[in-house]
Amino acid sequence: xxxxxxxxxxxxxxxxxxxxxxxxxxxxxxxxxxxxxxxxxxxxxxxxxxxxxxxxxxxxxxxxxxxxxxxxxxxxxxxxxxx
Numbered sequence: 001x002x003x004x005x006x007x008x009x010x011x012x013x014x015x016x017x018x019x020x021x022x023x024x025x026x027x028x029x030x031x032x033x034x035x036x037x038x039x040x041x042x043x044x045x046x047x048x049x050x051x052x053x054x055x056x057x058x059x060x061x062x063x064x065x066x067x068x069x070x071x072x073x074x075x076x077x078x079x080x081x082x083x
Contacts, residue, residue, distance in 0.1 A: 028055050035059040054078035 032042035032055065049055050054075040061071045 024052055028052060028059075031056055031059040035062040037062075049075060049079070051075075051079045051082060053082045 028046065029042055032045060033039070035058075037045065037059070045055055045058065049058070057078045058071050058075045061074060
C-alpha cells in the first residue's frame with residue numbers, strides 16, 4: 001500500500017472519534033478563554049498538558065485566582081489520577 005492511501009484510511013477510521021472529541025474541545029477552549037488565557041496559551045496548554053481533566057481543573061483554578069504553583073500541582077495530580 002502507498003503511504004498516501006494508508007493515511008487516508010487512518011483518517012477515515014478516526015472520523016467517529018470526532019463525535020466525542022469535538023464537544024470536549026469546544027468546552028475546554030471556552031473554559032480556557034474564560035479563565036483569561038489567550039487563544040495561543042489555551043492551545044499550548046492543550047498540547048503540553050495532554051489531559052482534558054487537568055485542563056479543565058487548571059482553568060477552574062485560574063478563574064478562582066489560585067496561585068500558579070497550586071494550579072500546576074493540581075494539574076499534575078489530575079494527570080496522575082486519570083493518566
